[in-house]
Each structure stands twice: as structure tokens, then as C-alpha cells.
Amino acid sequence: MDNLKDLLPDPLNLIGGRWIPAASAREMEVRSPVDGAVFAAIADSGPEDVDAAVRAARAAFDGGDWSKLTAAERGRLMLKLSARIADEAEALARLETRDNGKPLKQARADMLVTARYFEFYGGAADKVHGEVIPFLTGYNVEMHREPHGVTGHIIPWNYPAQMFARSLAPALAMGNATVLKPAEDACLTALRIAELAREVGFPDGAINVVTGRGEVAGKALSEHPGVDFLSFTGSPEVGVMIQVAAAKNFIGCTLELGGKSPQIVFADADLEAAYPVIVNAIIQNGGQTCSAGSRILIERPIYDQVMAELARRFGEIVCSDSSDENAVLGPLISARQKQRVERYIEEADAPLVARGTIAGNAPEGGYYVPAALFGPCDPTSRIAQEEVFGPVLCAIPFDDEAEAIRIANDTEYGLVTGLWTRDGSRQQRVSKAMRCGQVFINGYGAGGGVELPFGGVRKSGHGREKGFEALHEFSRIKTIVNNHG
Numbered sequence: 001m002d003n004l005k006d007l008l009p010d011p012l013n014l015i016g017g018r019w020i021p022a023a024s025a026r027e028m029e030v031r032s033p034v035d036g037a038v039f040a041a042i043a044d045s046g047p048e049d050v051d052a053a054v055r056a057a058r059a060a061f062d063g064g065d066w067s068k069l070t071a072a073e074r075g076r077l078m079l080k081l082s083a084r085i086a087d088e089a090e091a092l093a094r095l096e097t098r099d100n101g102k103p104l105k106q107a108r109a110d111m112l113v114t115a116r117y118f119e120f121y122g123g124a125a126d127k128v129h130g131e132v133i134p135f136l137t138g139y140n141v142e143m144h145r146e147p148h149g150v151t152g153h154i155i156p157w158n159y160p161a162q163m164f165a166r167s168l169a170p171a172l173a174m175g176n177a178t179v180l181k182p183a184e185d186a187c188l189t190a191l192r193i194a195e196l197a198r199e200v201g202f203p204d205g206a207i208n209v210v211t212g213r214g215e216v217a218g219k220a221l222s223e224h225p226g227v228d229f230l231s232f233t234g235s236p237e238v239g240v241m242i243q244v245a246a247a248k249n250f251i252g253c254t255l256e257l258g259g260k261s262p263q264i265v266f267a268d269a270d271l272e273a274a275y276p277v278i279v280n281a282i283i284q285n286g287g288q289t290c291s292a293g294s295r296i297l298i299e300r301p302i303y304d305q306v307m308a309e310l311a312r313r314f315g316e317i318v319c320s321d322s323s324d325e326n327a328v329l330g331p332l333i334s335a336r337q338k339q340r341v342e343r344y345i346e347e348a349d350a351p352l353v354a355r356g357t358i359a360g361n362a363p364e365g366g367y368y369v370p371a372a373l374f375g376p377c378d379p380t381s382r383i384a385q386e387e388v389f390g391p392v393l394c395a396i397p398f399d400d401e402a403e404a405i406r407i408a409n410d411t412e413y414g415l416v417t418g419l420w421t422r423d424g425s426r427q428q429r430v431s432k433a434m435r436c437g438q439v440f441i442n443g444y445g446a447g448g449g450v451e452l453p454f455g456g457v458r459k460s461g462h463g464r465e466k467g468f469e470a471l472h473e474f475s476r477i478k479t480i481v482n483n484h485g
């Protein structure tokens, strides 16, 4: 990892095209989850830094070089950035692994998706058109789709590079000028990609990045009167604060707040196809994925058979140093998150069916938590209702389709559902009955799918990211009515 040093960003913010320290000159230590050691620092920014970033974005949007680019020119810049990310993918993946603790394989996959976001939205930038609406005789009515202006983005630590791209790419494609507050627990790849954006020629102020603590820098961004739209991904608790802040400034927001997503396995399912997907959906990224498949609902006649096989597979999962080529489960993000997940495991009111292990050579001081499989779980119990955000799967038996639907929908969340059945009619019926934003039939997509609109209902949040829907979120309609006689 020696070459990592060249890639480590200085503890600076990107404001108006320049890398500058926090006005207070304060910094925060960055620890690696792999061994708990401090290995970098970021700026510990305050409201004055956020204010400078918002002003820089405003200048870029209101007459600055960014505002003068055509949609096609914006798209080309984004394609250039996509290519730069792809060129630097291996180094970025290693940085992500060090900073976030995710296995190298996962980090490599993340960088491909990150590049893909800028490719997809770069290609889309000049393909979002307005409409002409038939109206009264003598009138011409046009519907224009305009950027909001300055968009504020607050992202979490679980996929720092992907979230940077997922949130910023559609906003930039529509012509907004952006201010991003990445998470204090992991944000180094986001800073590096911001630098790549500068190098490929994004005009000053189009992308501003301010690091720091959520309750200081994040709060200041969410409450800033110069922000025209907010995009937030993180916990429901902070999501509520963001929504209140948006309401006070009379602006819109999208919230992506996690879930307790079920996979429903009917007795006619292709189980051999389902097993690896079910395990991966909760092990991927240490279960620290908003769309993690954290509940498994199993039709009673196959419950024992499915659990026996899942127990075998969970028992074989080894937590290890994320930089090992074959690591599938690394450490969790922080000591705090480790404690939180361990508490859920200790206090679970259900039989523990299987537990993974920690590799003997896993670095001391890392935040390792072996995978855990619980079942049968009472669907109303804490472990079956609350988002653990760790490698913890809870199994619930069901007797028929109606009961499966009821249990699947019976949490405060509603993000993704996985459905395993060969019965085509059942696939349709159950998909339509699910109260969530995405349904996968005979598969499961935690993450990925840049083209696929994604978002939740209720405590999972609202608004849609990814796909063309994100372009609609990051723009608004203006109707121009012309009485030409």
C-alpha cells in the first residue's frame, strides 16, 4: 500500500476550483477500519467554509463558466471524468479499501459503477428535452426543464465514491452547481475524484466539496439559504432534520434512508440459484448497504432445508483483512458501528443458527464482526424490524402468499424486495403488492444498476435516484405560455 501516499488528499476543501484549508485551520483524523490506525486527515470545516462553497457554486451557476456550457459540453466533461476514474480505478479501489474497510473486490466493483454513473449521465446530459402542450387557439405553451441552481449533497460513508457519483452526476448533467458534504468516517475517494474532475476541466465552482462533521458542516449546508435543493443519503434520524431544514427554506429534497429489505423464498424457487445471492445480499459491504437483503422469508415446507444450507454457508464466511484478494467480508466502518452491530447480535430475541469467524491474521485493532444468521425470528422483534447495518440476516418462516406479503410489508421501511419463485402469476401478484421502490424477481441487486430508478417509501425516504428519474429530481418544470394571437 506504499503508493497510497501519493493518492492521499491533503486536509483541504475544494471551493471555487481551489483546494483550501478550513477557515479555522482545524483538521480531523482519519482511521482505517482495517486496523484502527490513523493514516490521513481531512478538514474539519465550519459554517463559514460551507458558506464560501455555496457562494462559489452560486457564482458558477449565475453567469460563471459552468453556466455557459451547453448540455453537450457538460456531457463531454462528464465522459472525460468517467474515463479518468476508470484509468485510476485500481488506485482508487485501494484507497477506498483503506478508508472504508470494504474488501478490495468490492472496492474495484464500486469504481466501475462510479465511472459508469458519469458515463450514463454524461450521455444523458443533452437528451432531456422539454415539451410543447396543446392549449387554446392562438397560444404556444412550452414546458422547459430547468436546473434548480445550487444543489446540496450530503452522503454517507458506506460507498463514498459511488455516492459521490450517484448524487452529483445527475445534478451536474442538468446544469446545477453542486456543494457536497461527504461523510467524516470515509471520504478520501470522493476528494480524489473531485480533484480528477478539476483536472479534466470542470469549471470553478461546479463541484465544491467541504468535509467535516455532520452536526456542524452537514447542518450548515442543509440550512443554508443559498441552497436550492438537497439530496441526502444516510440515517432516518438525520433525514428528518434535513427535511425540516429543507422545509424552512421552502426547497425540495430527496431522502434515501436505508431499509429492512426482505427476500421471499417460495417452495418452488430455484434454490441453488438463490443461495449465493441471498448470502451476498447481506454480506456485500459488510451489510452496510441501504438495500442489503437483511430479512429472509422462507415458505414453511422448505424452511429447514434452506436454513441448513444457509447455516453451512454462513459458518464458512471469514472476516479478513480487506486488502486480501479473496476477502469477502472486511471490518465494519468504525468502532461505534461495530459496537452497535454487536449489541444487536447479543440482544437478538431469536436463536442464533450460525456464525462466521475472524481470520487469525486479521489486523489487531480492526473493526471485525463475524456474520450472523438468526431464525426463526418473530417478524415483530427488533432484529426483524430495525436496520442493523451489519452482516446479520434474520429468517422468518411463512405459510402462504398472503402471509409472506403481510410480513414483507410490515416494517417502517420499504426499499427493495427480492422474490424467488418460478410461478409467473405469483411473480406479478407479489411484485405489485410490495410497498417498496424496487422488486427483483429471481435475483437481487444491492447497489449497482445505474440505469434503474431507486428509492423508497416511508422510513426508507422519498424521491428517486439513478436512471432518468434522477434527472427529473435535479430539475424543475417551467411552463411558458405565449399568447401569439
Ligand code: NAD
Pocket: 154, 155, 156, 157, 158, 181, 182, 183, 184, 212, 213, 214, 215, 216, 217, 218, 219, 220, 222, 233, 234, 235, 236, 238, 239, 241, 256, 257, 258, 259, 289, 290, 387, 388, 389
Ligand atoms: P448519518 O445519517 O449520521 O450520516 C450520514 C451523513 O449525514 C454524513 O455525511 C454525516 O456527516 C451527515 N450528518 C450527520 N448529522 C447531520 C446533521 N445534523 N445535519 C446534516 N448532516 C448530518 O449516518 P451514520 O451515523 O453515519 O450511520 C448511522 C446509521 O444510519 C447506520 O447504522 C445505518 O443504519 C444508517 N445509514 C444508512 C445509510 C444508507 O445508505 N441509507 C448510510 C449510512 C448510514
